[in-house]
Amino acid sequence: MPAPKVTFLVPCFNYGRFLKDSVGSILGQTFTDFEILILDDHSNDETEQIARGYTDPRIKYFRHEVNLGYVKNMNFGILRCRGEFIWSISADDSLNDPGCVARAINIFDRHPSIGFILSPVDELGGNNGRLAHGDFGAQDICFGRCELSRKLTGNNLINGPGVVAKRMLYEKMGPIPEDLFFVTDWYQWFNFSLDSEAYYTSRPLAKYRVHGASLTATLPGEAKLIEILALMLWMLGKCPDDHYIQKEAARHVAAYLRPLFQSWLWKNLEVKDAYKVFAGIREKVSGLERRPFRHRIALESGLQMVALQYFRELCMRGKFSSAVRSLRLYFELKASLRGSLKPLRRSLVLH
Numbered sequence: 001m002p003a004p005k006v007t008f009l010v011p012c013f014n015y016g017r018f019l020k021d022s023v024g025s026i027l028g029q030t031f032t033d034f035e036i037l038i039l040d041d042h043s044n045d046e047t048e049q050i051a052r053g054y055t056d057p058r059i060k061y062f063r064h065e066v067n068l069g070y071v072k073n074m075n076f077g078i079l080r081c082r083g084e085f086i087w088s089i090s091a092d093d094s095l096n097d098p099g100c101v102a103r104a105i106n107i108f109d110r111h112p113s114i115g116f117i118l119s120p121v122d123e124l125g126g127n128n129g130r131l132a133h134g135d136f137g138a139q140d141i142c143f144g145r146c147e148l149s150r151k152l153t154g155n156n157l158i159n160g161p162g163v164v165a166k167r168m169l170y171e172k173m174g175p176i177p178e179d180l181f182f183v184t185d186w187y188q189w190f191n192f193s194l195d196s197e198a199y200y201t202s203r204p205l206a207k208y209r210v211h212g213a214s215l216t217a218t219l220p221g222e223a224k225l226i227e228i229l230a231l232m233l234w235m236l237g238k239c240p241d242d243h244y245i246q247k248e249a250a251r252h253v254a255a256y257l258r259p260l261f262q263s264w265l266w267k268n269l270e271v272k273d274a275y276k277v278f279a280g281i282r283e284k285v286s287g288l289e290r291r292p293f294r295h296r297i298a299l300e301s302g303l304q305m306v307a308l309q310y311f312r313e314l315c316m317r318g319k320f321s322s323a324v325r326s327l328r329l330y331f332e333l334k335a336s337l338r339g340s341l342k343p344l345r346r347s348l349v350l351h
Helices: 016-027 047-052 070-079 100-110 147-151 167-173 184-195 221-238 243-266 271-286 292-317 320-344
Strands: 006-012 034-040 059-063 085-088 114-118 121-124 141-143 164-166 197-200 206-209
Touching (some): 006 016, 006 070, 016 034, 034 047, 034 070, 047 059, 070 184, 100 114, 114 167, 114 184, 167 184, 184 221, 221 243
Parallel strands (some): 006 034, 006 085, 034 059, 114 197, 121 206
Antiparallel strands (some): 114 164, 141 197
């Protein structure tokens, strides 16, 4: 059986109530050279019954015996893609109109140097309007290699269902790190934009469902901040020669530390306990990139800042013994970083 032009990945966990609409939006396309991989992550709703009811040979259904989690499920699906292009549409999202795939293929044909396409998305389940997230404006834009990655430093500006990419970009990136969750899309788009040109089409390709049961909506706020912080540190190591990315990623490290600091103060977390959280972030980052030096500089400089903030706040609260410990940690970090920061002062802005 010849390989299809496009592979649709449809990850699903207890989204059976949305699955028909999602798959139906793909089957209703005017461009028909595609396959659909439904990736059922051990759902306990009607997902299996609905998926097994399809008779279209272009649809393949995979059900895991145990719940793998979103990232492992996606990595499983990516390895089984046969299409030249990969388009991930979660079971609660859908394509925007019957001409979406034809338009995307036409863009790839007209711009053979691009590696992926991005578009704005319309909202499902809410006001049904255009979502600001993923909207780069009313004009089409062709981004050069690394140009989009600079825009992605600090904020994920791309909405996942509106992205279709060449399979070779996924192959070059390798498996998505399994200890990520909230920033998985962000991690992918940043990798893609480092390796290829991208094309923004102002006409929406997909619809994104806004509801409280979505995967990212259920992740606790502090866990999101820790993942974003880890991603910023990974960017520092991934792009050592890009001054703009170095500056912006380091600046955002400090910015994302502030709400964590406030959260820890609210919990009356001791500095030594906060340090354990940082150690966990450092371990997460080391799994993404083999250049730990810049990560250590940024992370420990940020921890130095937090230790000083702890000292001031604890003094105001009258907790002087804890304040002394935080001040001791501050000076220890200051001493350890004094020599390390000298060669990086021009490329890193750490305040």
